[in-house]
Amino acid sequence: MNIIDIIGTAIGNSLRSKLRMTLTVVAIFIGAFTLTITSAIGTGISGYIDSQVAAVGAKDVLSITKAADDATPTDAGPAAYDPDQALAGAGFEGDGSEFTNRVLSADDLATIERADGILDVSAVLQVTPQYVEYADNGKFELAVNANAFLTTPDLAAGSQLQRDGGDGEILLVTSYLDTLGFADAEAAVGQTVTIGIADYLGEMHEVSATVAGVQNESLLAAGAGLNLALTDELYEAQNIGKPTNAGVGSLLATAHFDPAASGEQIDAIKAELADQGYAALTVADQIGLIQTVISGIIGVLNAFAIIALIAAGFGIINTLLMSVQERTREIGLMKAMGMNGGRIYALFSTEAVFIGFLGSVIGAVAAIGVGALANGILAGTVLADLEGLVVLQFAPGPVGVIILLVMLIAFLAGTIPARRAARQNPIDALRYE
Numbered sequence: 001m002n003i004i005d006i007i008g009t010a011i012g013n014s015l016r017s018k019l020r021m022t023l024t025v026v027a028i029f030i031g032a033f034t035l036t037i038t039s040a041i042g043t044g045i046s047g048y049i050d051s052q053v054a055a056v057g058a059k060d061v062l063s064i065t066k067a068a069d070d071a072t073p074t075d076a077g078p079a080a081y082d083p084d085q086a087l088a089g090a091g092f093e094g095d096g097s098e099f100t101n102r103v104l105s106a107d108d109l110a111t112i113e114r115a116d117g118i119l120d121v122s123a124v125l126q127v128t129p130q131y132v133e134y135a136d137n138g139k140f141e142l143a144v145n146a147n148a149f150l151t152t153p154d155l156a157a158g159s160q161l162q163r164d165g166g167d168g169e170i171l172l173v174t175s176y177l178d179t180l181g182f183a184d185a186e187a188a189v190g191q192t193v194t195i196g197i198a199d200y201l202g203e204m205h206e207v208s209a210t211v212a213g214v215q216n217e218s219l220l221a222a223g224a225g226l227n228l229a230l231t232d233e234l235y236e237a238q239n240i241g242k243p244t245n246a247g248v249g250s251l252l253a254t255a256h257f258d259p260a261a262s263g264e265q266i267d268a269i270k271a272e273l274a275d276q277g278y279a280a281l282t283v284a285d286q287i288g289l290i291q292t293v294i295s296g297i298i299g300v301l302n303a304f305a306i307i308a309l310i311a312a313g314f315g316i317i318n319t320l321l322m323s324v325q326e327r328t329r330e331i332g333l334m335k336a337m338g339m340n341g342g343r344i345y346a347l348f349s350t351e352a353v354f355i356g357f358l359g360s361v362i363g364a365v366a367a368i369g370v371g372a373l374a375n376g377i378l379a380g381t382v383l384a385d386l387e388g389l390v391v392l393q394f395a396p397g398p399v400g401v402i403i404l405l406v407m408l409i410a411f412l413a414g415t416i417p418a419r420r421a422a423r424q425n426p427i428d429a430l431r432y433e
Contacts, residue, residue, distance in 0.1 A: 006343065010350035013323065020322065021355060024315040028359025029366070031309035032406050036367035036399060037392065038305060042298035044393035049291055060259040062280040064112060064121070064273065065252055066104060104250050111276060117257050117269040123250035127226070127234040130204065131196045137181035142195060143223035145173075153225060157185035158213025161227040168230030169212040170195075173223065177214065185214035197234050200241035207233050255280070309406060312359070313413035316352050320417030324348065324424075332424060341422035348421050352414020353407050360406035368394050 014021055104123060113121045131139040152160065153171055161169050172180075172188060182188040188211050195207045209230050226234070257269060266282065273280045334344060371392035383389050 006347050006350055007354075010347055011354055013347075014351045014354050017319075017323070020319055024312070024319045024355055025359040025362070027312035027315045028309065028356060028406060028410070029363040031305050031312050032360040032363025032402060033367045034308060035302060035305035035402050035405075036364045036394070037371065038298055038301040039398045039402060040367065040371055040392040040394045041301075042294065043395050043398060044389075044391045045294050046291060047393055048389045049294075059282070059284075060256050060261075062255045062257065062269070062273075062282060063124075063252060064104075064255055064278050064280045066108070067274065067277050067279045104253050108278075109253060112253060112255055112273065112278060115255075115269060115272050115276070117261065117265060117272075119256045119258065121253055121255040122228070124252040124254055125231055125235045125250060127197065127231055127238055129195050129197045129234060132176070132180070132224070133194045133196070134180040134182070134191065139196065140176070140179050145223035145225050153213075153215035156214045156216050158189040158211065161212050161225055162229070166227065166229055168207065168209040168233050169227040170209040170230060171213050171215050171225035172211055173215055173217050175217055176224070188214050195230075195234065197237050199237060200239055203240070205237040205240065207237060309409050313409050316355055316410055316413040317416055319355070320348055320352060320414050321420070323351070324417050324421045328424065335424065344424075345418045345422035348418035349411055349414050352410045352418070356407040356410025356413075357403070359410075360403040363406075364399050364403060368399075 109121050109123060112118060127144065129142045129144065132142040133139045155171075156174055158171075161171055170193065172193075174185065177183075177185060177188060180188075180193070182191070191211050192208050193211060195209055196204050197207065198204055207230070209226075212227070215225065257266065261269075270280045335341075371394060375390055375392050378391055379389075383391065
């Protein structure tokens with residue numbers, strides 16, 4: 001009996017007891033379906049994050065904060081209240097020289113700029129506009145994208161913000177267009193909007209800004225982007241009425257380095273800043289934290305799918321053991337006709353692999369069908385604002401690996417019944433009733 005005969009015979013034998021095999025295939029189907037779905041979620045979300053970093057991530061920017069004080073014990077209970085530190089932390093006030101908190105002072109910025117490889121550094125000023133208005137169409141709350149300095153936004157129309165100098169410019173998000181009264185993205189470019197911001201004493205001030213462009217809403221663009229000129233103007237209005245003896249500090253700074261710098265050079269810059277007490281991260285570093293969390297969740301879901309497949313493996317063992325018992329005389333006859341134990345072992349192992357293949361393929365095909373339907377529904381509803389996000393992305397490689405994994409589990413599950421069949425004594429097997 002050659003390989004082709006063994007495969008044909010194994011498939012025919014598997015279909016003898018249709019109900020038993022159907023139940024076993026269903027168990028494998030559930031595990032394969034779940035594993036394919038979770039794998040597709042991981043591939044889709046990870047691919048989207050990677051594309052966001054590649055498309056909109058500003059690769060030459062570091063976000064810099066003061067490093068946490070490792071000398072402070074974490075299990076010593078709450079620290080004593082320090083009103084100076086509380087004031088600086090809450091209002092970003094003070095020049096930073098007398099505080100041990102995480103506010104960056106002018107001296108800190110100068111130290112960072114002197115680091116090898118740093119081209120320029122600037123403090124990130126926190127501004128909290130109250131509203132935005134266009135042509136008396138009503139005032140609407142304005143959300144500012146805190147990550148704007150780390151990204152090169154994906155534009156629907158217009159141009160990027162000027163980094164230095166120039167007039168105050170704003171990048172609106174597509175979700176603001178209808179609300180503010182613009183016909184489309186192109187119609188908004190070049191128009192002037194009014195931004196309201198409250199000063200230190202609560203009085204409202206209005207600042208004009210030109211719409212430089214409109215950005216598609218994405219993972220890294222959840223609010224409007226402001227250029228430095230507009231940020232400075234809003235910051236100045238926001239601090240009207242602040243005590244004259246209060247300096248200015250920031251919890252965050254951004255630094256630019258050579259866009260052509262290698263990974264080793266970037267790591268060297270980070271290491272030098274770390275030695276001076278600063279934590280520096282690129283946008284890829286920060287997104288990597290999100291990917292780690294997503295990978296952990298996907299790993300847990302995959303673990304449940306593997307458990308389901310292991311349970312299905314016991315179903316294969318049971319199915320084949322029953323098959324061996326029912327075909328004991330048949331096994332004895334095959335041995336009496338000269339079929340050796342190795343070929344009998346291969347016959348029953350092939351049956352197990354066929355059952356695993358059938359269940360995994362059906363499960364994978366069903367998962368792809370359900371995923372395609374789910375993607376269409378999600379893209380038109382809850383994920384409509386996230387351009388390019390395909391939650392369930394079925395790559396041929398991972399799907400193929402899943403099918404092979406299930407077949408391997410099925411093969412291992414079929415080992416015990418196959419060995420039992422191969423070791424049957426032909427005389428005793430022919431006498432079996």
